[in-house]
Amino acid sequence: MSTPTFGKAQALSEANEPQWSLGTDEATKKEALCLISRGRWSLSATRMGIEREFKFKTFAKAMVRLFINQVADQCKVKKHHPEWENVYNKVAIRWTTHNPEGLSHKDVEMAKFCDDKGIELGETGEEKIERGG
Template sequence: MSTLTRSALTVFCSVVTRRLAPSLGPLLGPSSPALRLPVLHQSPSNILIPLASYATKRKMATKLTDAERQTELKALLDAGWKMVDGRDAINKTFMFKNFMDAWSWMGRVAMSGEKADHHPEWFNVYNKVEVTWSTHDCGGLSARDIKMATLCDDKFNKYK
């Protein structure tokens, strides 16, 4: 492995490890090489992937209450979101001027979803994007879905 590849890999593993597990700092120490971390998989190109067990735990989502459905969910339904038949989920179709606007919007939503650790089910064809939100952890709609659906609408308004 070249020195440049090893340096890049060390930085990558260090950044990933620090991002996934800020609490590992005391265990690893500031001078511990990231390459000594246990790995889940070593790919054919020698990229080391840290174990997922280092990921920090987030609070478990809970389904929306009846009161939340009457207020927060109703506001989204009034804004064009629809309940999905046969499951506790909402969806909406967004139409853009062209493919680049649709793709750009999807990138913005994806970045926000990654930060929130909540990701959509979506389908894109040219200027049309169909988005579905539901929280699999709780088996239905949660506050995370309301937040992300609202974010979708807010980001879409910039493309009108």
């Protein structure tokens, strides 16, 4: 079975600090680094976003009525949309800001929203899903 894949994510180090969106405040930077350091979110290969994969018990929890639809509804409210893929019960999400380019408050806010929804909907996977190169 194939799994959702994005670019090769990076572990955080001084050499690959995130590329922040112009105007990103220190509190947001701290929150983003905290999300990454917990190990569930990874810095994208471009260093301009964060990404993670969610695994649910069933396709329905991942897609049809729940996770993706609830995230999509919040995207409309916040006027901010992810890059994402869905394969059966797995959803890969990358948050990045295109204008001004880089990691921003909106990305961090939506990543936290996704985490909360994942918990609420009984996300099953602590393991990292293999990513392509």
